[in-house]
Amino acid sequence: MKTTKKLPIWLLLIAFITSFTLSNCTNEHDILLEDTMDLVAVSAKTINADIVVSPSGDTSGVTDFAAIQAAIESLPPGGVLLLESGTFYINRMIVSFGFEGTIKGMGKDKTEVVGVGSDANPFFGFSLIVLVSPSGSLEVSHMAYSLVDGFRNDGPDGNLGVFIITFLSEDGTDTNFDNLRLTGTDATADVPSWLLTQPYQGIIVEGNFANFPEFTSGGHHMLTNSDFSKQGVQATLYQAFNGASIEIYNNSYKEVKQTNYRFMAGSSVIIENNYMETVAFGAIVVTQESEPVLGNPNKILIEGNEVKTAGFLPIEIGPTPNAEAKFKVSIKNNRVTNLGFDPTQFGLPNLAGISIFEGNNEAIVRNNIVRGEAWFGILNETDNSTFVGNNLEGIFTSDADYLLSGDNNTLVGIGNSTILDLGNNNIYTGMQMLDGASMAENIKAAMKKRDELLSPYTNLEYLQTLE
Incomplete structure (x- = not known):
C-alpha cells in the first residue's frame, strides 16, 4: 500500500511561493x-x-x-x-x-x-x-x-x-x-x-x-x-x-x-580537518533529535579541526533526550580559539572551548588546544569519559580549566590544570582542585559581567535596529 508522504511546512511554503511566482510569469518567459x-x-x-x-x-x-x-x-x-x-x-x-x-x-x-x-x-x-x-x-x-x-x-x-x-x-x-x-x-x-x-x-x-x-x-x-x-x-x-x-x-x-x-540514533559521523570561523553560536554543533529512535549509540569523531569563534559554544555535543540513544564521542587534536565577545552579534561569552552535555557517554577527549576567553576550557557532564593531554590556556573567567559534573571520569592534566569537580568517583592527576564555594562566586561574577555586556542588547526592539 502506498504511503502518503507529508512534506515539511517550510518546504510547502517555498513550493507555494514558487508556484505563485511562476504562475505570474509573463507569457514570454x-x-x-x-x-x-x-x-x-x-x-x-x-x-x-x-x-x-x-x-x-x-x-x-x-x-x-x-x-x-x-x-x-x-x-x-x-x-x-x-x-x-x-x-x-x-x-x-x-x-x-x-x-x-x-x-x-x-x-x-x-x-x-x-x-x-x-x-x-x-x-x-x-x-x-x-x-x-x-x-x-x-x-x-x-x-x-x-x-x-x-x-x-x-x-x-x-x-x-x-x-x-x-x-x-x-x-x-x-x-x-x-x-x-x-x-x-x-x-x-x-x-x-x-x-x-x-x-x-x-x-x-x-x-x-x-x-x-x-x-x-x-x-x-x-x-x-x-x-x-x-x-x-x-x-x-x-x-x-x-x-x-x-x-x-x-x-x-x-x-x-x-x-x-x-x-x-545509530549514525556514524566523522567531522575532520575543517577550518571554521563563526561569529555567533557554535562552529561544530552536534545534537540529537528530540524524539530519537531507540537504537545503537551514535558514533561521533571530531578530529583535526581548527575553530575560531566569537560565539557561544565552539565545539558542542548537545544533550541527548533519550537514555537509550547516547552519543559515543571522540574529540581529539582540535585547536579552538575563542576570539572574544561581540554583543552586536547577540552571541554570548564562550561557555567553553569544548562542551559535552548530559546524556552522552564514553567520551574520549585528548590532545586538544583551547585558547582565548571563555568561562571554562572544557565542560563535561558525561559519565565514564577520559580526558588526556588537553592544553588549555586562556582568560577563563571562572578560573577553571575544567568544569566536571559527570561521574566515573578519568582526567590527566597538563601543567597547572585546574578543575571544579561537581561529580562523583572521578579520578584526575596533574590537576589542582578548586573550591566549589569560591568557584560559585566566580561564576556568579562572570554571569553579572555577561549581563552587563548584553545590556541593552537583550531588548529585541533595540537589536533589530542594529541591522
Missing part, C-alpha cells in the same frame, strides 16, 4: 521555458546520457534558469548534468522532486551559478531544492554558487531564507557534495541570528522526513573540499538521519553564523 526544454531535450550535446548546458550570458537570470531547470527535468535516472565553464545567472528557485543523478561543473574556479534577485523579487537568490529518489544517489560537485553584490536578504516575511541548497533524502539515499564554493554577501552575513526565521544559507541535507519517526536506513553522505563564506545560521545542516554514515572533511567556513548537525 513561459514560452522561453518551453522552448528551452525542447532545446535541451533535442539539441544539447549528450554523452552517455549526460546533458551539457552552456551559460547564455543573459544576466537577467531568465535564460539560464530555464535551461538548468529543463535539463534537470530531462535527466534520466543516474545521469550526469554538466554545467560548462562560465557564469550562469538564475533569477528563480530550481526545484526537482524524485531526482537521482549528478550535477557538476568544470571546477569551483571555472563554473559559477549566481543568484541575481531583485527588489521586486528579493526572495530568490540561488536556491536548489532536490527530493532525491528512494535508494538513489545524488552528487553535486566542482562548481561555485554566489549572490550578486548588494543582494537583499529579505523574503516575504522580511527575513525568510535565501541562498539555500536543500536535499531531502529518502531512506537509503547517498549524497556527495565535493569541491563546492558557496559565497553570500555582506547583507547575508549580517542577518540577525536571534530571529526565528533565520535563513538557511548553505547546504541542507534532511533525511527520512517523510516517515518520521519510523526510519530505516540513512545512507552514506559526504561533504568534502568545499568553501563557505558570508552565510547565516546553519551553513551546513545534516538532519534526521537514522543509521547514516556521514563524513565532513577538508571544508572551510568563514564569516558564518553557525554550522549544525542533527542526527538520529
